[in-house]
Amino acid sequence: MRLAEEMKKRLFDPTRLRAIFAIVVFVVLWELGSRSKDWFGYAAPWISVIPAPDAVIVVWWGLLGDAGYWQSGYLSLLRVLSGFGAALLIGVPLGLLMALSRNFYGIVFPTFEVLRPIPPLAWVPAAIIFWPTQELSIAFITFLGAFYTIVINTVDGAKSIDPRYFEAARAMGSSGWDVFRRIILPGTLPSITLGAAVGMGIVWEVVVAAEMISGGGSSMGGAGASGAGGGLGFFIWNSYTGGSYEQIVVGMLSIGIAGYLSSGGLRMLGEWITPWLRVR
Amino acid sequence: MAEFTPATLKHPPQGEIRVDNVSHSYGVGKFAKEVVKDCGFTIEAGKLTVMIGPSGCGKSTLIRLIAGFEKPSKGSISIDGKPITGPGKDRLVVFQETALFPWMSAYNNTLYGPRARGEDTPEIHREAQSLVERVGLTAFRNKYPTQLSGGMQRRVELARAMINNPKVMILDEPFRGLDAMTKALMQEYYSALHEEFHQTAFFVTTDIDEAIFMADRLIIVSNIPTRVCAVVEVDVPRPRRLVDIYENDRANQIKMSALSMLHEEAMKSFVGGSKAASDFVDAYSKRTGKT
Numbered sequence: 001m002r003l004a005e006e007m008k009k010r011l012f013d014p015t016r017l018r019a020i021f022a023i024v025v026f027v028v029l030w031e032l033g034s035r036s037k038d039w040f041g042y043a044a045p046w047i048s049v050i051p052a053p054d055a056v057i058v059v060w061w062g063l064l065g066d067a068g069y070w071q072s073g074y075l076s077l078l079r080v081l082s083g084f085g086a087a088l089l090i091g092v093p094l095g096l097l098m099a100l101s102r103n104f105y106g107i108v109f110p111t112f113e114v115l116r117p118i119p120p121l122a123w124v125p126a127a128i129i130f131w132p133t134q135e136l137s138i139a140f141i142t143f144l145g146a147f148y149t150i151v152i153n154t155v156d157g158a159k160s161i162d163p164r165y166f167e168a169a170r171a172m173g174s175s176g177w178d179v180f181r182r183i184i185l186p187g188t189l190p191s192i193t194l195g196a197a198v199g200m201g202i203v204w205e206v207v208v209a210a211e212m213i214s215g216g217g218s219s220m221g222g223a224g225a226s227g228a229g230g231g232l233g234f235f236i237w238n239s240y241t242g243g244s245y246e247q248i249v250v251g252m253l254s255i256g257i258a259g260y261l262s263s264g265g266l267r268m269l270g271e272w273i274t275p276w277l278r279v280r
Numbered sequence: 281m282a283e284f285t286p287a288t289l290k291h292p293p294q295g296e297i298r299v300d301n302v303s304h305s306y307g308v309g310k311f312a313k314e315v316v317k318d319c320g321f322t323i324e325a326g327k328l329t330v331m332i333g334p335s336g337c338g339k340s341t342l343i344r345l346i347a348g349f350e351k352p353s354k355g356s357i358s359i360d361g362k363p364i365t366g367p368g369k370d371r372l373v374v375f376q377e378t379a380l381f382p383w384m385s386a387y388n389n390t391l392y393g394p395r396a397r398g399e400d401t402p403e404i405h406r407e408a409q410s411l412v413e414r415v416g417l418t419a420f421r422n423k424y425p426t427q428l429s430g431g432m433q434r435r436v437e438l439a440r441a442m443i444n445n446p447k448v449m450i451l452d453e454p455f456r457g458l459d460a461m462t463k464a465l466m467q468e469y470y471s472a473l474h475e476e477f478h479q480t481a482f483f484v485t486t487d488i489d490e491a492i493f494m495a496d497r498l499i500i501v502s503n504i505p506t507r508v509c510a511v512v513e514v515d516v517p518r519p520r521r522l523v524d525i526y527e528n529d530r531a532n533q534i535k536m537s538a539l540s541m542l543h544e545e546a547m548k549s550f551v552g553g554s555k556a557a558s559d560f561v562d563a564y565s566k567r568t569g570k571t
Contacts, residue, residue: 164375167347168375169392169396171372172440173369173396173444174392174393174396178395182395186381186383186384189383276424279423279426
């Protein structure tokens, strides 16, 4: 009984209703635009060449039973997670070291700043030459997508900790590892989670483009009818060359949903490890 | 239940601080700015010493020197005869704006010092509990600092310092920014705490009423560079209550002489273009009819 009430409250929460309303309006406008030639005899510019949502849904429904479609999503997710994980594992300690040691900062920062403006996609040719497998090249490009953001946020976060916290800690007899564990780490955590959330968004952008450019990775053998073996980026590219415009849109929306879910999950994880920011 | 008793109750009062001919400047060469000049005074053990001076005069610098966060350019500072070389748990600072760790509950903030020294024992937990009770925050012990009101945050900070049994409590305008009601409550609260424990304390403020209500001894300092202008013994009997102090002749007498000295100093920085000083001069002229 309580659960039903709670569900009702959540379902009819004004924020949620607004979100649902916005999506419905978007889909309706899209449908009207796509069908404008058939329905009104006037082809709306740009949008009338895009497949209508109902056609997309029909194709999507068909693809739900297709192992190749799921395989593509799985491959992209795997690349995102490995690239992002590596960026987190290397980026956070590097950022902390840069924030804590003036010497280390002086040595690393100039190189870092020269490399940072290079877009991950500019690394594609170099990565293909450098890494032994295509899989590693794509993971490397993905890694670069999140790496700089995570490092910069970690450095800024650690450096902006109120110096009085260190003075208070030092006066109470705290030093070294204790200060790191109880002041620096929790003090930097909000910036790390922020950097990670932003990085996660970039990672999805980058992985798809890397898959398209590099031909989708060779490890899975030849691409099937729906582009199996190449990830979602290659799935889209394959649909384009195969002339299935509905599939292109399915691929795009799949990426959108995957990105939304992973960023949302990351945000929840971030809130869970920084409980003091949740309460007001 | 282990009752919390500061070290000063277990031993005779400790923590006499001597500030001996101290000068301090920031910057070097011709850019050097002298903030403290030939300052000398004593913070007597077991007494509450209040320092008052125009705002922006370098009082916080003096606190940083006594706390050991910085070394004076000239002169020396000692505690119980031993020179101060760095920060230590015998002198703990309660900062101007709260410096509680936002990621720790009130209780974990209180336990920060003992844990840093590896004293996470059942006894210290009992002591922390009784201390949290003593500052009236038992119901709020698991709250984060952002969930507490300004007055509660100050009390957690007092507890976080007191659990380390410092010989000296250093309070840098601790009640600034609190609303008038909370401020009055906190003043009475700290005064009562001092009357009970007689812990050596050094209290810095810009508020003359607060200064006289709290002080055993009042040190009036000059505009920048900080020098000692006068030392006044506030021989108003304890225990004190805020309502009584307004009608106490001796307190008012001290207040008037302190005000005229402060006015002179504020005028100097007013001429030097200090906004804070100009506010003080305005307030002073309204109160006394002088300009």
